[in-house]
Amino acid sequence: MAERRPDRVRGAEHDRFWSYCSSDELRLQRCATCRHLNWPPVSESCERCDARDLSWEALSGRAVLVSWCTFHQRYYDDDGDVPYDAIVVELEEGALFISNPLGFSMDMSAVDMPVSLAFIDAFDTAGPFRLPVFRQTV
Amino acid sequence: MSAYLEPPDPTSELSRKAAIVGIGETDFAIDYRAEHQTGTQTDLASRVDSLMSLALDRALEDAGLHRRDIDGVYLMPEMVEPSQRSIKALGLAPTFVQYGGWLNHLGNAAALLAADRAKTVALIFAAPFRSAARVFGGTDWHGAARDSYYYYHPWRWSSQAAHWALMYQRYVSKHRVDPDDLGHVAVSLRRHAMLAENSIMTEPLTVDEYCSSRYIVQPLRRLDICLVNDGAVCVIMQHADVAKRGPHDPVFIAGWAYEAVRHSKLECMVKQLLQPLLAIAGSQALDMAGMSLGDIGHAALYDPSSIQLVNQLEGFGFVMPGEGLDFIKDGNIGLNGALPANTSGGMLSQSYMAGWNNLVEVVRQLRHEAGERQVPGVNASLFATSTTDTTNPYVLTRGDERG
Numbered sequence: 187m188a189e190r191r192p193d194r195v196r197g198a199e200h201d202r203f204w205s206y207c208s209s210d211e212l213r214l215q216r217c218a219t220c221r222h223l224n225w226p227p228v229s230e231s232c233e234r235c236d237a238r239d240l241s242w243e244a245l246s247g248r249a250v251l252v253s254w255c256t257f258h259q260r261y262y263d264d265d266g267d268v269p270y271d272a273i274v275v276e277l278e279e280g281a282l283f284i285s286n287p288l289g290f291s292m293d294m295s296a297v298d299m300p301v302s303l304a305f306i307d308a309f310d311t312a313g314p315f316r317l318p319v320f321r322q323t324v
Numbered sequence: 325m326s327a328y329l330e331p332p333d334p335t336s337e338l339s340r341k342a343a344i345v346g347i348g349e350t351d352f353a354i355d356y357r358a359e360h361q362t363g364t365q366t367d368l369a370s371r372v373d374s375l376m377s378l379a380l381d382r383a384l385e386d387a388g389l390h391r392r393d394i395d396g397v398y399l400m401p402e403m404v405e406p407s408q409r410s411i412k413a414l415g416l417a418p419t420f421v422q423y424g425g426w427l428n429h430l431g432n433a434a435a436l437l438a439a440d441r442a443k444t445v446a447l448i449f450a451a452p453f454r455s456a457a458r459v460f461g462g463t464d465w466h467g468a469a470r471d472s473y474y475y476y477h478p479w480r481w482s483s484q485a486a487h488w489a490l491m492y493q494r495y496v497s498k499h500r501v502d503p504d505d506l507g508h509v510a511v512s513l514r515r516h517a518m519l520a521e522n523s524i525m526t527e528p529l530t531v532d533e534y535c536s537s538r539y540i541v542q543p544l545r546r547l548d549i550c551l552v553n554d555g556a557v558c559v560i561m562q563h564a565d566v567a568k569r570g571p572h573d574p575v576f577i578a579g580w581a582y583e584a585v586r587h588s589k590l591e592c593m594v595k596q597l598l599q600p601l602l603a604i605a606g607s608q609a610l611d612m613a614g615m616s617l618g619d620i621g622h623a624a625l626y627d628p629s630s631i632q633l634v635n636q637l638e639g640f641g642f643v644m645p646g647e648g649l650d651f652i653k654d655g656n657i658g659l660n661g662a663l664p665a666n667t668s669g670g671m672l673s674q675s676y677m678a679g680w681n682n683l684v685e686v687v688r689q690l691r692h693e694a695g696e697r698q699v700p701g702v703n704a705s706l707f708a709t710s711t712t713d714t715t716n717p718y719v720l721t722r723g724d725e726r727g
Contacts, residue, residue: 191478192462192477193478195477253491253493253594254490257481257542258538258541259541261482261483263462269542270480282588282595284590285479296497297494297497297498
């Protein structure tokens with residue numbers, strides 16, 4: 187069942203990111219000049235070198251765990267329960283990505299633990315979408 | 325936003341050209357208790373005006389000056405738009421006014437005074453955080469332009485506390501420390517707060533009590549996160565030559581620096597724990613002051629969360645990476661320790677004034693007027709504001725002679 191989530195940031199480059207997600211693809215903007223992988227999406231130019239030559243690179247979905255936390259404080263007025271977990275993973279191709287764990291708990295977590303991309307059904311004010319999350323690599 | 329938050333580039337020509345001659349703060353503890361009884365207020369503008377006016381009165385009295393002496397003003401209220409209306413309400417008629425900004429203006433004011441563009445400058449900060457029932461997270465929270473403050477809502481990741489939590493979990497895993505050892509920060513600062521006349525939290529605190537306090541964003545507990553309260557702070561500065569005629573020993577602005585994350589914020593924040601940023605800025609500020617770390621006898625580090633105090637101890641080089649918690653556990657940031665830090669209780673136990681309360685304490689220490697909390701013979705302090713993506717350290721000194 188789809189989960190209610192707080193609203194996504196919308197706008198041209200953001201919508202493009204989410205439209206890739208809707209076909210279960212994780213794509214981020216790679217700068218052709220300095221090779222930097224931009225995340226969150228940038229509107230016109232690379233956040234690192236300001237070049238405008240960006241392309242949406244399809245990523246492997248392989249990543250390692252960098253850090254994690256568990257929310258006990260409720261910051262959102264949605265129907266989500268606390269406590270819940272959030273993680274930071276480092277994508278094989280370069281960027282750090284904040285996400286949620288799928289099917290593993292924080293006491294199973296370790297730095298550099300391999301994780302793999304998965305998508306779950308979610309919806310917000312703008313409608314249904316596919317949310318990229320990460321499960322333990324088996 | 326960057327230029328607006330930066331001090332001038334550090335240069336030794338500006339070192340010790342200006343000094344703090346007056347300090348004033350509102351009644352943090354009395355107001356905090358009253359706020360809890362009366363609830364929230366809606367007229368934030370008049371609340372802020374009255375807080376600023378009281379802090380200004382007290383700073384002028386402390387400096388032995390009058391409103392007519394003030395010809396430069398940096399007006400920095402949080403959550404209300406600063407305006408000419410406030411300047412008038414404060415009874416000031418300055419020739420130089422700057423609205424908004426932060427502790428970067430300690431450096432900007434020093435440069436202004438050095439260039440003789442003003443004679444006596446008042447820096448006034450005010451925050452009605454409690455009256456406004458400010459919550460530092462959720463979809464209403466757009467506290468800064470950086471992506472991390474608003475972008476990750478679909479993953480239910482937000483809040484100031486969550487930034488610090490990711491950093492501390494990384495720290496725990498990387499350095500293999502006992503997560504509960506962070507409690508020694510809160511306990512050390514509480515001891516200081518108990519000796520400070522204007523502290524909100526003055527009940528004794530033990531590490532056991534810390535360990536039983538609730539989590540906000542695990543691994544961080546309530547006692548790892550700063551207070552939310554109303555208040556104002558005013559600091560009055562003059563050119564170094566004039567400052568020596570005041571009723572108190574002047575406190576000189578000897579050095580500063582500013583560094584900000586330019587890209588890949590999460591990398592710098594979570595993986596590097598801000599260490600490269602802090603190392604560069606810390607050494608630049610010391611270079612400008614003509615000093616080294618060994619000359620620093622007191623520190624006032626930005627403490628919106630206990631972990632950030634540890635990050636700065638390590639990043640500025642007082643201890644090696646991974647040694648901060650043991651350093652604190654061994655009593656080294658206490659009044660008799662190797663580096664007494666946040667000696668009025670900081671933002672965890674005294675008052676959350678975005679660093680300005682810590683600055684007032686630095687001035688008291690360097691004047692040798694800190695009473696029971698006085699660090700004997702202290703001549704130089706490292707005072708810093710360091711957020712999740714910027715750092716702005718200052719070296720303040722008791723005398724104007726080079727180290």
